[in-house]
Amino acid sequence: MRPISEETLSILKSQNLTGQNRFAHSLRFEGTDYYSPIQDQRTIQVSSTLWSPDFVIRSDGKVLACGITKSGSVYLKVVESERIFTTEPNTLDGATVFYQGSPLSDKPSSWDKARLFRSKSGKIHLFIIDGGEINIAPYKVLHFISQNGLGTDFVLKNTIVSWARLSDGPGTQYFDTAGICKPCQDNDGAIYLLGKLKITNLSGLDLANFAVYKSADDGNSWIEKYSNIASYNINFTGHGNAVCIGSSVFTVFSESGTYNQAKLYFSADKGESWQLSTEFLSFPKNSQGFQAHLNFWYGLDNRLYTVFKKINNICAIYSTTKIIPNLFSKNFLSDFSNYNLIADPVIGDTYFDTVPLLTVTPSGYIHLISRFSDIALEREQYSSPLSALSISINKGRGGANTAVIQANNNDGVLNPLNPDSPLYGVLQTNKQVIIKQGYGSDLVEAFTGLVDGFEMSTWPQTTQISLRDNLKKALDQTVTYGNQHTIQFDLQPIENIVGYLCYLAGIEVGEIEPTGIQVAKTFSWESYADCFQFLGDLASYEWGCDEYGKFYFRRDYQPDNMYVAYTFEEGVDITALNYSIKDDDLYYKVAVFGKSGETVISFEAPFLDATKYNLMPQKILKIDATEATTIAELKKIAERAIALMQSRTAIVNFSCVAVPWLQVGDFIGVYERSTGAASIYRISSLKLDMDTDSFTMSIDAYYYGDSIVPGELPEETASQTIAPTTNLIPEMTSNAAPSGVARASSVYTSAYEPWQAFNSTDADNYWNAITNNGWIEYQFPEKMIVDKYTLKARQATSYNDAMPKDWTLEGFDGSKWDVLDTRSSQTAWGVNEVRTYKFSNTTPYSKYRLNVSRNNGYIRLQLEQLAMFYGGGA
Known part of the structure; x- marks a missing residue:
């Protein structure tokens, strides 16, 4: 999930989710x-x-x-x-x-x-x-x-x-x-x-x-x-x-x-x-x-x-x-x-x-x-503007996006073979297209992609252009190695396969977490997206790209910091959110007609935002309410119609402002203004449709958990009742099992993965880094308080100078690492020696790491066991 920028937040707040100006868009073929x-x-x-x-x-x-x-x-x-x-x-x-x-x-x-x-x-x-x-x-x-x-x-x-x-x-x-x-x-x-x-x-x-x-x-x-x-x-x-x-x-x-x-x-x-x-x-x-x-x-x-x-x-x-x-x-x-x-x-x-x-x-x-x-x-x-009848942007899983543009092609004006067409020499595959959306001059880039294909119809005379962004284009490729559409892996760790597939696809890697799972798999005539989906399902991992275009492959865990900028009116069904508005639904004024005896009576109410939406005075909503017999009843009906139009404009304006930044995987908060209660939902699919007269945003979301205040996670209120002599870290059998995640700055070979420093065994199984410094961390499934930890040396005396000498123990608060304990000059480690370190801490963290700046002189940093405790600290 990508954080929402301060610029985005300021735009959202400035709009206040209320109608301001008519929604606008800009569409250009633009590039080099x-x-x-x-x-x-x-x-x-x-x-x-x-x-x-x-x-x-x-x-x-x-x-x-x-x-x-x-x-x-x-x-x-x-x-x-x-x-x-x-x-x-x-x-x-x-x-x-x-x-x-x-x-x-x-x-x-x-x-x-x-x-x-x-x-x-x-x-x-x-x-x-x-x-x-x-x-x-x-x-x-x-x-x-x-x-x-x-x-x-x-x-x-x-x-x-x-x-x-x-x-x-x-x-x-x-x-x-x-x-x-x-x-x-x-x-x-x-x-x-x-x-x-x-x-x-x-x-x-x-x-x-x-x-x-x-x-x-x-x-x-x-x-x-x-x-x-x-x-x-x-x-x-x-x-x-x-x-x-x-x-x-x-x-x-x-x-x-x-x-x-x-x-x-x-x-x-x-x-x-x-x-x-x-x-x-x-x-x-x-x-x-x-x-x-x-x-x-x-x-x-x-x-x-x-x-x-x-x-x-x-x-x-x-x-x-x-x-x-x-x-x-x-x-x-x-x-x-x-x-x-x-x-x-x-x-x-x-x-x-x-x-x-x-x-x-x-x-x-x-x-x-x-x-x-x-x-x-x-x-x-080249920079060629185009006026569209409709634009549909599909923001897919992993940040790979597509779009469909439909434009008026009356008399072949948009035929790319017509020298007089604004698309002459431009409407070709892989030409760049930029779509911006927003209010008036506040247009924000909502999609940048390449032409994937186009088709023209004789009736109605339209041109339909299909687009995809660079990531979608890369993921759509079939797995290819040396011109062969088959690649085989024989008992390779999943993370290694993911990294190699990224290399073949030309996708920059941002983060690939170790899974601890090895598979034998042959990919043949499969797209890279299908491969990543298969491996993600196998490891219960998420995959996609962040806002910087870097690929990630990691556990589906709740982030330490959650950015929520969107709130909805009470009573909205967020699991099937579909707001739309058309000019056909907006009128300059409402005229309601009734009958009092044999006399026809009427009441008119103006739509105060008619000027904002460029509504003509001749556009009048006429309501036949023959059951109403008094002016007061006609007034209530008119006020309800006006309120409905105002409600629709407020909803569509919210949607328009939010559109450029919403992505699959984003979090939204549903805030009930009458009670102050709030819940967190995560977007699982998103489709945006826009044309010159209407706008629709469709969201499918799933409930993620309660939040006391929109944008914040609940504080840890439950106390830890684990005995101070019990290791908070379970006996790990891989980097991700049975629970939590073990990581390290480097691993000498696959025989010395970081989980072996958390396996609670007396055998000479240990974490072995490539360099003589580095860090090893453990991430708990939920936030825990740690105020004591132990380090254990190896059984082999000739390698005890590989043990840490100077280090800090740190906890991750969601944006930075807090130093909780600092040690130096920890020398002369004995065979199987266990040393205990206590410190004062009352703050729960989900991740803790031992960050070693120097060991005792060996070419590589090694650690037999690292354990963490609560209740025995200084």
Whole structure:
């Protein structure tokens, strides 16, 4: 269940659940489409002797660019703005020499390179290859850092690679023409630098592979993580940048042959190991094969791009969404068929040679930089409003949502093939749609998703558009591994299976609790949603995604903090809540007619909110009440009709305000104003329908328990009667049985799960962490008071230095951990020794943890037993 934001609460409170303005909605096809050149290709340096330009955006918004000459000189130049850099030719004119390296003439195939990179800390990193002279100077990769993010204070920080550059022959190693990649940085701040390493074998043939260097401290130090990405040395002729998505690193290169073929390799474990992607769609080897040089980039629009130079074309292969980062399709990025490929270009020539660098800037430009020139492309934004007849939003289990839009298509105005249609070129699958709802200008985003399909009907002339969000799209996939729709697990813990399925689906994991259950299961042609449902039912766990899009898989337990923002009038049947209102039910005024004898009598009453709802004066509700014989009786009937309209408007206004935030799994409070009593209900299904004249909200909920005040849980009033010598924690047989949940910060292997520290046995079964610090916790089924605990050491004397030395015992109050007891310098543990610790506490907590900052010196933290008690504390 996601908490309700303060912004949401303030909007709800400001509305006071009363009618204000007419309900409104906004519907737009909005997003970023493909890229297109903003102008013809243009040169970006003073002469054709300046090679391999690169650039970064400085902290002040200016452009820092670099290039290198055949004499080995690295030039730097500051350009006032990216717009100037993008549109004006010869912007490197006047660049100054920063570094003088070895000349290129003595190295037949090892060209110098310079690469600029700005890390998340704001520092600018400059990497330079100095190829060295044969048998004289060392071959080296130098790393400079600018701390101020302007490039005016570069200092040499590291020599990442250094070896003698020998004359060509067996065993010769060097970075060849492809040089080093543009670095990348993962979510944890680690920087990866990849280079194309060439090795001359015994036959004199140059074979190539990648060397990977990693810095976990923002470039202060580097280690070689992997020197051989592919399982074999191949002769490949082009390669792309390193690209990080979360904690995964991607790179792509082309394998030499009659026509080059691309390979995509990636590491899912921060560069520790690499594997070949089996789902990467490459161009076929045919007469239209692409040239050797290519590049790779992770886009601002969450697409994963690789760009190849085909014959007279630049082509992009991209992944359509980061939720499925390994599924690719193709698109021609730009057509250069009219550009001549010339051998010796001079300034002003229009051509496209190799593509050694592809980069993007925060303003949205893509730059395709060749040896001498730059083509700047910018993203095409599309924003097409649409007026809907009706909108239905289905908020499903797990936060995966769908929507259906119905719009008027009279005379084919919404036919996406009609050039005059507002949906021309827009109504296509996977186009983004944003739906907002609310009052007047107070529109709140209620749904963002992608077009799943559409259909048009001849009568009535309507267009129906089906939408689904990214999570729904990911969950709808069938389980796929290596292009096979079958995946088998053999006695694996459920939590491991869930985590692996999330990885395959491309879903970010937020929390997966240990279940203590192992299963053997084969998933074949099943969607990921079906798989998660099966595993959730098996373990009695909930699954879904929170408001941040992170997947969770955990026990269905009542949260410590419950956020309740919705109250309902007394007498409402919350288990079948269905409110609706139409303009047909609202009238400018009510006129009631009766008969007194032979005389017709009447009474009129105005609807005071008629102006708010734009009701015309001619719209009058006429009621024939022939049984009424007096004006007083007619007045009562009119007042009842007016009250009914006011009641309906109050209900619909409440529904409209609440709609954007209600989700399956949310808690709502039913508050009886006459008695002050309140109950908590949890939404199990939710459907929202809206059109220009009506609004309906349907909720199915189940009773969750009483609450003294809406939004609060009942306080613990029952006293604990367990004897002070009885362990409050039951004898655990798994992390979730027989009751409660055991967790830990880490587990060395599955043989040392945290529950073994709560199994109350004398056998040498214990919790074993990966590191020498960490925490272990137990969650009670209900809140308990603990004021004493015991720790027990292992039977093996040689491992007693693995016992905790310094720690705190903490209780979780629902939002933070309260420190209840602090211990330090707990040394010299004996065999099977049990130590008791008492402290003062009267507050019940549902979760307690032992948070160990240091053990007694062993490489891993271990604990034989942890027990908790009440009634014997200090």
